[in-house]
Amino acid sequence: MSNVLGMKCRECGENYPIAPVHVCELCFGALELQYDLEAIATKVSRETILAGPKSMWRYKELLPIDGEPTVGLNCGYTPLLKADRLGRVLGLNNLYIKNDSVNHPTLSFKDRVVSVALTKAIEFGYKTVACASTGNLANSVAAHSAAAGLESYIFIPSDLEQGKILASLVYGTNVLAVSGNYDEVNRLCAEAGDKYGWAFVNINLRPFYGDGSKTFGYEIAEQLGWKAPDHVVVPCAGGSLVSKIYKGLNEFHKIGLIDSVPTKMYAAQATGCNPITSMITSGSEVMRPVKPNTIAKSIAIGNPADGYFAAETVRRSGGAAADVTDPEIIEGIRLLGRTEGIFTETAGGVTIAVTQKLAQEGHFGKDDIVVIAITGNGLKTQEAVADHMGRPTFIQANLSSLDTALRAEKLIATTAG
Amino acid sequence: MAVNVLIPTPLRKLTGEQETVHSSAGTIASVVADLDAQFPGFAGRITDDAGNLRKFVNVYLNEEDIRFLSGKETEVKDGDTISIVPAIAGGTS
Numbered sequence: 214m215s216n217v218l219g220m221k222c223r224e225c226g227e228n229y230p231i232a233p234v235h236v237c238e239l240c241f242g243a244l245e246l247q248y249d250l251e252a253i254a255t256k257v258s259r260e261t262i263l264a265g266p267k268s269m270w271r272y273k274e275l276l277p278i279d280g281e282p283t284v285g286l287n288c289g290y291t292p293l294l295k296a297d298r299l300g301r302v303l304g305l306n307n308l309y310i311k312n313d314s315v316n317h318p319t320l321s322f323k324d325r326v327v328s329v330a331l332t333k334a335i336e337f338g339y340k341t342v343a344c345a346s347t348g349n350l351a352n353s354v355a356a357h358s359a360a361a362g363l364e365s366y367i368f369i370p371s372d373l374e375q376g377k378i379l380a381s382l383v384y385g386t387n388v389l390a391v392s393g394n395y396d397e398v399n400r401l402c403a404e405a406g407d408k409y410g411w412a413f414v415n416i417n418l419r420p421f422y423g424d425g426s427k428t429f430g431y432e433i434a435e436q437l438g439w440k441a442p443d444h445v446v447v448p449c450a451g452g453s454l455v456s457k458i459y460k461g462l463n464e465f466h467k468i469g470l471i472d473s474v475p476t477k478m479y480a481a482q483a484t485g486c487n488p489i490t491s492m493i494t495s496g497s498e499v500m501r502p503v504k505p506n507t508i509a510k511s512i513a514i515g516n517p518a519d520g521y522f523a524a525e526t527v528r529r530s531g532g533a534a535a536d537v538t539d540p541e542i543i544e545g546i547r548l549l550g551r552t553e554g555i556f557t558e559t560a561g562g563v564t565i566a567v568t569q570k571l572a573q574e575g576h577f578g579k580d581d582i583v584v585i586a587i588t589g590n591g592l593k594t595q596e597a598v599a600d601h602m603g604r605p606t607f608i609q610a611n612l613s614s615l616d617t618a619l620r621a622e623k624l625i626a627t628t629a630g
Numbered sequence: 631m632a633v634n635v636l637i638p639t640p641l642r643k644l645t646g647e648q649e650t651v652h653s654s655a656g657t658i659a660s661v662v663a664d665l666d667a668q669f670p671g672f673a674g675r676i677t678d679d680a681g682n683l684r685k686f687v688n689v690y691l692n693e694e695d696i697r698f699l700s701g702k703e704t705e706v707k708d709g710d711t712i713s714i715v716p717a718i719a720g721g722t723s
Contacts, residue, residue, distance in 0.1 A: 393693075501697075
């Protein structure tokens with residue numbers, strides 16, 4: 214039985230019944246699900262969660278589905294790891310990585326939102342699902358719809374990384390590669406959704422889809438030992454995740470699972486696509502759309518749907534924002550790789566580099582608990598960084614060739630004593 | 631020839647469920663005024679009290695966001711297509 218009371222417009226407060234609708238008819242504001250937190254508090258405790266499955270569905274009572282989950286049963290509950298070696302570089306003693314680059318099954322946080330959206334799509338009776346995507350969402354919708362036996366249509370910008378295209382096609386979906394950037398793909402999808410009546414996970418199912426991201430926040434709090442962190446740094450594309458993590462932490466507080474939420478939220482973007490961070494850093498009340506130009510294609514959204522909410526969340530929480538250049542993004546990917554052994558995609562490079570910048574600007578106390586949201590896997594965006602990772606040393610299969618190479622390349626080696 | 635305007639689902643109750651409606655050349659502002667005359671209440675849905683487009687409405691002229699053109703003063707010619715799209719759609723992270 215669902216714990217959702219209904220939907221409400223964030224702008225004008227108009228109420229709506231539960232339906233596959235995402236904007237207010239009166240003012241075009243976003244519709245947000247209203248949960249019965251009092252009822253949830255009577256059903257959910259640390260013990261009930263700990264007794265649940267090792268997946269995001271351990272928080273099922275806080276998700277907007279009526280019955281049992283039917284899609285993405287193994288999604289979520291990804292590692293939260295203490296990043297001491299990266300912490301030493303950044304001057305932070307309590308730095309953590311929430312690592313959704315190993316989320317199941319498509320290696321990005323998108324599996325969370327798609328699991329909820331497709332479970333809900335089936336509850337609504339849809340047979341066909343679709344999405345507009347910069348890649349990770351495409352992979353996730355394609356995989357989950359295949360596993361659920363749903364027909365799917367995936368709309369992507371035609372210049373996406375090959376790895377992300379291939380990792381959609383393999384699931385037997387229909388991939389439509391649109392000439393244009395994500396914002397153009399998205400506009401087409403809004404028009405197509407109206408025409409074909411499909412379940413567009415990030416359009417008409419958006420209120421349900423978005424709340425899948427709350428589990429990212431729940432897991433951080435649970436994995437820290439039922440405690441909210443002091444700071445969370447989040448990559449922003451459409452701008453939903455940063456607000457949903459914050460919402461998740463605050464819901465945990467409201468139902469009595471954690472004592473307080475001192476958390477400050479930080480938005481990370483690429484300088485080549487920074488409508489959200491520039492709105493925050495300039496103190497503007499108006500978000501100016503931009504034409505994206507960055508290697509971080511997964512977050513290259515020039516006209517982010519939830520940009521205003523992201524900025525509001527960052528400001529309300531007392532956080533800040535920063536953006537970084539393409540060379541800084543590549544260095545961020547390398548830094549995470551060589552300190553923590555995690556290969557993240559370009560969006561993760563953004564988040565690491567922004568965290569470094571924020572640390573240098575003095576936003577964090579050295580003993581504060583800082584969590585970096587790593588949302589995608591580097592194996593999907595190899596071509597973006599392929600020319601910047603050095604090269605192997607080529608040798609013959611004999612020891613003299615190895616000795617010569619070690620001397621010539623000044624590689625350090627010690628012989629067995 | 632006229633100007634074609636694509637109507638999103640949230641506005642179709644006003645247009646009698648028509649997906650495409652027609653107006654005449656001028657500017658975005660004059661098209662909105664004309665549609666308000668055809669479909670009373672139309673302007674109030676997509677513009678605020680000062681007559682500016684609401685924050686969560688995107689308007690495209692032949693696929694280009696009018697904020698990259700001249701906003702509501704953008705010129706509209708016969709044969710052009712205007713698309714009104716809710717801003718709350720899509721987005722990744």
